[in-house]
Every structure is written in C-alpha cells, then in structure tokens.
Amino acid sequence: MVNIIWVLIFVVSILFAAINGTMDEVNKAVFTGAKEGVTICFGLISILVFWLGLMKIAEKAGLLDSLARVFRPFISKLFPEVPKDHPAMGYILSNMVANMFGLGNAATPMGIKAMEQLKKLNNNQDYASRSMITFLAINTSSITLIPTTVIAIRLNYDSVSPGEIVGTTILATLCSTVGAILIDRYFYYRRSRR
C-alpha cells in the first residue's frame, strides 16, 4: 500500500511537471525536500533525547504504571488486545495527555515508545497490528485541548480574542477523534470478516 502511494505521488508529480513546465521547480524540490527531512530528524534528536531520558526516570519511578492504572478501564476498551498491566498502556496514555495539552514535542517520543511496546506485543512482526492502527488513528486525529501554536499566531496578528477558537477546536477535535475510532473499528471488522 505505502509502496504504491509513494511511487504514485512521484509519477503524478513528474507528469504534472512535464505538462506545466515546472520541471525546474521539481528539481529544486528534490533537494529541499530531502534537506527538510534530515532537518526535522536533527530537530527531533534534542527532543527525543530529553523526553526519553525523562520518561526513563518516570518509568523506573512507577509513574507510568500509576497513570495507566487510573485510565485503565477507558483505555482497555479502546485497546482490547493490550494486557491490562502492560507498559504500552502507560506510554499510550502519556502520549495522549501530551497531545491534549498541545505538547507536540513531548508527545512524539512517548508515541514512539508506545509503538515499540505494541510491536513487542505483536511478536516483533513487521506489519501493523490492530492496536497500532487504533493508536495511529487516535494520534492523527489528535485530541487537542489547547491549540497553543494557533493561539500564538492569532496573538501575533492582533486578534481581538485569540482564544475564541479553543471551543470550536475542542469540538472539532472531538468529532475527528470519535470519527477516527469508528472508522478504525469499521476497518477492523471488515478485516476480521475476511
């Protein structure tokens, strides 16, 4: 699936460039795109090192377990395949909490750790398990409570009320998260019927 999409993006783009006469820009885009990819990864190093370091302390102190215990009933409904006291639970939860407060930078390392644990549960196989897809669905629809970046931009452009979009954002994010869970369930049942 990802192979076909990836190739398709390139082929369609290059066809368009041939028709539009934008081959020159495409040439530049190859280099800027590659550079951007590496830049993002290097930007991630600082964040990943700091937050994974801190999370290691939280993990050893038993904080992740306590967090998982509090939300267990709710989360185990969402992830029926994850055992109740599995470390994946703690990471999934810290990722969700970080996302809710708009701490995107802190959310990524915990999301990756959660994926790592989910992969272990899946016997280290290289395909996405049911729980992994659910986790991604919730993550990409991002449950946000405080859209900090957007508020900052609005402040920058002298909004009369920079925070007025918090309410609409919470509602919209709620819709997309509920939608994501339902869509995820639909695809799961379609898969399991086969």
Add this chain to the structure above:
Amino acid sequence: MALINTISIWLIPMIICFILVYGTFKRVPTYESFVEGGKEGIKLSFSIIPYLVGMMVAITVFRASGALEYFIGLLKPVLQLIGVPGEIVPLALMRPLSGTGALSITSDLIATHGPDSFIGQLASTMQGSTDTTFYVLTVYFGAVGIRKMGDALKVGLLADIVGIIASIVIVTLVFG
C-alpha cells in the same frame, strides 16, 4: 485567555520538576536513567531519517510540480457550491501532508483575512483540530520498523476528512 497562557507556560517545567522529585523520592538513579533513556533517543532519531526523507521529497515534489494546485482547483468549485470558502481548500488538502506547509498556509490566511474573520477562525480551528497524518505515520512506523501499514493510512486520512468537515460545520454554526 491569560489563564490558558499561564498553564501552557508552566506545564512543561512543572512536569519536569514533578518527575525529577518523584523519581528521587522513589530512589531512582535519576541522572543515570536519564542518560540511559537519552541514548535510545539518539538511535531513534537516526533510524527515522530515511523514512522522513523519502516522504518529504515526495510531498515537496508534489507541491512544486503544481499537482497540488491542480487538485485544489478541481475541489474549489464543488465546495463553494455547498458554502465552503474556496480560500480554505489549500489548507484542507495540505493539513494531512505537511505540518510546516499547513502552518504557513494558516498564518497566511490569518494575515490576509484577519484572525477574527470567518476564514481566520475556520483556518485556526482546522489547524488546531487535526494532525499531519503522513508525518505521524512515517515517524511512528518508521521508528519501530513497520513495513506493512495495513489500513492505517486509510483510517488516518478518512479521520482527517471527518475533522475538516466537522471544523467547517462547527465554525459555521458558532461564528457564521
């Protein structure tokens, strides 16, 4: 507003402080554990590079070739029929593809139409309510070496559509 601002400024330092104090209280070797976890972070960041470079090149080429604009042009008249402002279409298409791309479109929309205009409010809500699906997919699956994504991309993109439609409906109801 001031409260939200204060919370978002105080939150991270408070979390750091809490974890460190709690860890010390529980007799965790804090600094050594931090270094141990940090080493994993370095390994992870490097392992993501090829995944992210592959995706970023595909998406920047897609934008530069004019293909994205062509699809925006196709969608605009259809959406305008049902009362969706055409200005928002580039953002709706860019949001799942590229985080920095979407952020620059949002800033641009807010700058040209004003943060308190309908388009400004809609752009703000859309930007805040979904995440960059391609990025999350690439980074999370790339980091742990998942090669077969299954339905993940389909589910992610369909959820984005739900989020975009929800933003339009809700902003229209609240501010429209």
